[in-house]
Amino acid sequence: MxxxxxxxxxxxxVGTQTVRALRGIxxxxxxxxxxxxxxxxxxxxxxxxxxxxCLDTPTCGxxxxxxxxxSSLEDDELANIRNKEIGFVFQSFNLLAKNxxxxxxxxxxxxxxxxxxxxxxxxKEVIEKVGLIDRLDHTPAELSGGxxxxxxxxxxxxxxPKVMLLDxxxxxxxxxxxxxxxxxxRSLNKEHNLTxxxxxxxxxxxxxxxxxxxxxNEGKIFEQGPPEQLFGDPQNERTKxxxxxxxxxx
Ligand code: ADP
Ligand code: MG
Numbered sequence: 001m002x003x004x005x006x007x008x009x010x011x012x013x014v015g016t017q018t019v020r021a022l023r024g025i026x027x028x029x030x031x032x033x034x035x036x037x038x039x040x041x042x043x044x045x046x047x048x049x050x051x052x053x054c055l056d057t058p059t060c061g062x063x064x065x066x067x068x069x070x071s072s073l074e075d076d077e078l079a080n081i082r083n084k085e086i087g088f089v090f091q092s093f094n095l096l097a098k099n100x101x102x103x104x105x106x107x108x109x110x111x112x113x114x115x116x117x118x119x120x121x122x123x124k125e126v127i128e129k130v131g132l133i134d135r136l137d138h139t140p141a142e143l144s145g146g147x148x149x150x151x152x153x154x155x156x157x158x159x160x161p162k163v164m165l166l167d168x169x170x171x172x173x174x175x176x177x178x179x180x181x182x183x184x185x186r187s188l189n190k191e192h193n194l195t196x197x198x199x200x201x202x203x204x205x206x207x208x209x210x211x212x213x214x215x216x217n218e219g220k221i222f223e224q225g226p227p228e229q230l231f232g233d234p235q236n237e238r239t240k241x242x243x244x245x246x247x248x249x250x
Contacts, residue, residue: 001064002163002195003029003052008061010047010219021047022058023219031162032193036206036227039216040242045199046167048216052197053165054082066162083112087156091168093148095140095155101127102136105154112159126157130184146177150184157188164188166198178202185209203246207231215239 010022021044029035037045050056051063054070057078063070066085073081082088095104102120105127109119127133130150140148149169156164166185170178182205189196189209200206206213207227214224215236223236234240 001028002031002066003027003197004064005052006062008048008051008058008063010044010051010056011059020219022051024061025219025221027214027221029195029197031195033212034189034196034210035198036210036213037197037199037216038201038203038206038213038242038246039222043216044219045216047219049088049165049167049197049199052163053086053088054078055088083108083159085162087159087161087164089149089152089156089164089166089169091171093140093145093152095148095151097140100137100139101132101143101151101154104140104151105158108155108158123154123158126154127151129157129188130154131180144177145173146180149173149177149181153181153184153188161194163195163197166196166200168199168201170200170202201246201249203231203243215242217242 005025005027008022008025012019012021025048039045047056051058058071061071065081068081070078070081096107102123105123106119109122114122124133127136130153132147132150132154135143135147140151143151170181173181182202185196185198186209188194210227212224213227213230215222215230217238223230223234223239230239231243234243
């Protein structure tokens with residue numbers, strides 16, 4: 001088990017109001033598993049990803065990442081484990097605008113203390129994997145949206161993480177480049193035994209590639225199962241409604 005959470009909760013105090021973003025998440029993910037997370041906006045998907053990715057801490061509950069109890073770690077230890085174990089890709093690419101593809105991908109390696117020569121070699125390896133070896137010197141503005149997102153994927157891979165977290169990585173892309181980004185994810189998943197958790201509205205892709213789909217609603221996992229079961233025979237009325245809405249939008 002690479003990820004294990006018990007009764008994970010996250011609450012935000014906003015003025016006099018308490019927002020209960022996560023209401024008790026029990027989740028176990030196996031090494032090498034591809035898990036898709038679906039669910040309506042505001043249901044807590046990003047909040048969970050941020051906690052799993054050690055960018056945020058839960059209000060209560062426990063979280064173990066690769067055998068380490070993360071909920072008890074201090075900030076610098078959290079940063080350390082995040083850099084070593086986690087590759088995070090967001091909806092927005094968050095690339096440095098003035099830096100080339102190579103420099104953007106080298107950033108986490110430099111930060112981790114690799115010398116320049118080692119960092120260049122390691123960065124080029126992952127840039128090759130996302131199919132951009134002929135775009136090493138391009139800045140983000142000189143790349144398409146799909147290519148920029150592939151640079152972000154390469155950057156997330158640079159430290160050879162054990163877990164990849166992908167939060168709506170195709171949502172900001174033009175429809176015609178969604179496929180190239182999903183193809184990169186597909187080939188990474190096939191070739192490496194990388195654990196992947198992906199928040200997505202791409203039902204077809206989730207059906208084809210994921211081992212398990214989790215349906216989120218109101219800060220809880222409402223329903224989960226293999227894609228053929230969750231898409232083919234959802235047990236819960238709310239899941240059905242949501243899936244129909246996604247189908248209609250596609
Ligand atoms: P999703 O990714 O499923 O759209 P989020 O995890 O982003 O949902 O948000 C879950 C809930 O938590 C929402 O109601 C959102 O408004 C609230 N929320 C998220 N982040 C914060 C924050 N920093 N402060 C206050 N409320 C937040
Ligand atoms: Mg979100």
